[in-house]
Amino acid sequence: MREPKSMKLDNNFFIAKNISKSFGGLQALHKVSLSIPEASLTLMIGPNGSGKTTFLQIISGILKPDDGRLVFKDHDITSLPPNLRFTLGIASTFQIPRVFPSLSVLENVLMAAGDPTPNPMRALWGVDEHELIEKAFNILKLLSLDHLWNKPASTLSGGQMKLLELARSLMSDPKLLLLDEPLAGVNPALASRIMKFLTELKSCRGIAAFLVEHRLDLALKHVDFVYVLHHGRVISQGSPDDVLEDPLVAKAYLGE
Amino acid sequence: MEVLTFVLSLGTLYSIYVILAASMELEYGELGLPNFAKVAFFAVGAFTVGALSVRLCATLTGVALEGEFKLRSYYYATLLSARISSNPLLGLTVFLVTLIVAVPLSMLLGILASYPALRLREDYLATTLIAFSEILRVITRNYEPLLGGTFGAGVVDFLAWLRSPWRELTMLVLCSSLAAGIWFIQYKLSTSPFGRALRAIRDDELASVAYGKDVAKIRAWTMAIGSGMASVAGVLYAFYIGSVNPDDFTVARTFLVVLMVTVGGRGNPYGSLVGAATYLLLDRVMLFIKHNIPLPFDVNYFSYIILGILILVIIVRKPEGLIPERPPLTVKLNKISESNIIQHNTEK
Numbered sequence: 001m002r003e004p005k006s007m008k009l010d011n012n013f014f015i016a017k018n019i020s021k022s023f024g025g026l027q028a029l030h031k032v033s034l035s036i037p038e039a040s041l042t043l044m045i046g047p048n049g050s051g052k053t054t055f056l057q058i059i060s061g062i063l064k065p066d067d068g069r070l071v072f073k074d075h076d077i078t079s080l081p082p083n084l085r086f087t088l089g090i091a092s093t094f095q096i097p098r099v100f101p102s103l104s105v106l107e108n109v110l111m112a113a114g115d116p117t118p119n120p121m122r123a124l125w126g127v128d129e130h131e132l133i134e135k136a137f138n139i140l141k142l143l144s145l146d147h148l149w150n151k152p153a154s155t156l157s158g159g160q161m162k163l164l165e166l167a168r169s170l171m172s173d174p175k176l177l178l179l180d181e182p183l184a185g186v187n188p189a190l191a192s193r194i195m196k197f198l199t200e201l202k203s204c205r206g207i208a209a210f211l212v213e214h215r216l217d218l219a220l221k222h223v224d225f226v227y228v229l230h231h232g233r234v235i236s237q238g239s240p241d242d243v244l245e246d247p248l249v250a251k252a253y254l255g256e
Numbered sequence: 257m258e259v260l261t262f263v264l265s266l267g268t269l270y271s272i273y274v275i276l277a278a279s280m281e282l283e284y285g286e287l288g289l290p291n292f293a294k295v296a297f298f299a300v301g302a303f304t305v306g307a308l309s310v311r312l313c314a315t316l317t318g319v320a321l322e323g324e325f326k327l328r329s330y331y332y333a334t335l336l337s338a339r340i341s342s343n344p345l346l347g348l349t350v351f352l353v354t355l356i357v358a359v360p361l362s363m364l365l366g367i368l369a370s371y372p373a374l375r376l377r378e379d380y381l382a383t384t385l386i387a388f389s390e391i392l393r394v395i396t397r398n399y400e401p402l403l404g405g406t407f408g409a410g411v412v413d414f415l416a417w418l419r420s421p422w423r424e425l426t427m428l429v430l431c432s433s434l435a436a437g438i439w440f441i442q443y444k445l446s447t448s449p450f451g452r453a454l455r456a457i458r459d460d461e462l463a464s465v466a467y468g469k470d471v472a473k474i475r476a477w478t479m480a481i482g483s484g485m486a487s488v489a490g491v492l493y494a495f496y497i498g499s500v501n502p503d504d505f506t507v508a509r510t511f512l513v514v515l516m517v518t519v520g521g522r523g524n525p526y527g528s529l530v531g532a533a534t535y536l537l538l539d540r541v542m543l544f545i546k547h548n549i550p551l552p553f554d555v556n557y558f559s560y561i562i563l564g565i566l567i568l569v570i571i572v573r574k575p576e577g578l579i580p581e582r583p584p585l586t587v588k589l590n591k592i593s594e595s596n597i598i599q600h601n602t603e604k
Contacts, residue, residue, distance in 0.1 A: 083465050083468045083470055083471075086468035087468050091467075094466075099463075100460055101459055101460075102458075102523065102581060102583060103456060103586075104583040104584035107452055110586075110587065111464070112467040112468065117453075117470045117474055118449040119450070120448075120477055123445050123450045124441060124444050127449055129587070133589065149584075150584050152583045169467075
């Protein structure tokens with residue numbers, strides 16, 4: 001029911017307003033505000049320790065902000081726990097893949113679907129997961145992981161685990177994907193395949209993605225909008241070209 | 257005759273251990289929650305029988321209980337068992353009522369015990385649960401009106417209307433069918449999306465939350481189910497032994513169940529069957545040695561040493577247990593999906 005409204009005001013899709021967070025005496029984020037439009041690729045860059053991962057974890061709900069508000073499709077999600085944000089349509093991946101090592105690849109993907117609390121009573125009668133399994137296989141096929149479906153996730157390589165994380169986050173038909181360095185530790189061919197894949201998701205399925213990434217060479221070509229974070233503040237924002245020409249950005253990255 | 261009694265009692269004990277191991281398999285083997293209060297939930301079942309069987313039977317037959325419970329419970333247990341011998345329905349009522357009281361009570365306690373798990377790290381949780389089970393034991397040991405304190409409580413023989421060996425055989429059939437049912441529930445849960453969620457939480461709790469699972473609720477469910485199962489074992493055990501003594505329910509029993517699950521194979525639904533069998537086999541062998549081979553020391557204590565060494569060897573040499581967990585456990589592909597995969601793989 002809310003769908004048409006958020007389509008009209010396309011900036012109401014996701015808004016973070018004045019997010020602040022400190023750890024002890026360290027101010028990791030200082031009044032960070034940004035918006036993510038529907039069906040877009042938004043990139044956040046910044047030197048190490050600038051607060052990117054902290055910000056991402058605040059959006060996914062793993063960390064609570066000290067101050068500020070998060071609005072997703074007209075819902076105030078600031079105080080929602082991560083599992084409820086996930087059911088609303090915000091799926092996130094971890095910087096270091098956190099697959100379930102003793103589950104098979106297929107089971108890992110299935111974990112992201114279905115009931116948030118599988119009913120033990122229904123389990124006794126048997127649960128028909130036929131459709132979910134088909135869907136999971138289709139996603140695995142897209143990422144060329146389907147031949148590994150019955151292997152324990154612990155036996156995958158680092159790059160495959162990254163893909164599995166991505167596969168898992170797609171299983172729930174998310175509206176917004178949060179990706180923490182999806183290209184880190186991934187070979188160039190696979191990295192550009194991931195970026196193309198994200199672009200496809202955006203244009204074919206209308207999935208917005210918010211990325212934190214250091215591999216600017218690969219990421220900038222594909223994204224629509226860039227935020228630059230430095231010492232917990234947004235120092236620059238705009239289209240990839242605008243940001244690259246901003247002298248402040250060069251200064252932050254290369255030093256004085 | 258002696259062999260028959262031996263086999264019957266072995267089967268009954270095995271059934272009780274399978275129930276305990278199955279409940280621990282769900283909680284510890286699959287959810288990764290070290291329920292070191294297992295004996296407390298086992299005790300809830302046994303204590304319900306100890307506290308209720310004589311009183312309930314007396315109320316039903318109109319017998320007035322006189323004198324202190326701790327001194328008279330065994331006398332009344334014998335007296336009332338004689339009444340049951342001519343009235344099978346009375347015996348069955350006592351059995352069913354204690355079961356109906358014990359299971360929900362234990363499930364409720366299980367849900368309560370799942371709450372510390374939200375805030376405590378695994379090792380602190382284990383310690384807290386051990387303390388919880390000791391507190392229950394110490395209270396029942398010292399509050400005499402409930403279970404007769406250190407005297408223990410007599411339990412009526414609800415099968416007194418049968419003659420030996422039919423009595424023992426009926427007990428075995430009853431215990432083994434309950435054990436089979438409970439193991440089957442464990443198997444079905446373990447191989448369903450519910451079991452998948454349990455394993456995922458065990459593997460990575462944060463990731464499970466990030467992928468939408470309500471961990472607190474799943475934990476509460478699991479503890480409720482596991483505790484309900486353990487209390488069934490407790491009820492059967494109390495009727496099997498014929499008396500209940502709080503000091504019989506020490507932490508050592510919890511660790512026997514942990515041993516069964518670890519030896520059998522944590523996370524494998526068949527682990528509880530194999531683990532309970534392995535333990536019982538060792539236990540009986542040691543009992544046999546004690547009775548038949550003269551040794552210069554007491555084999556009873558020696559058995560603790562042997563079991564301790566066994567658990568160490570298993571953890572060092574084969575930490576996954578005798579039959580390890582083998583994914584995928586929770587997906588059974590039907591023919592359509594199977595042919596899909598085969599088709600795709602041949603395309604490659």
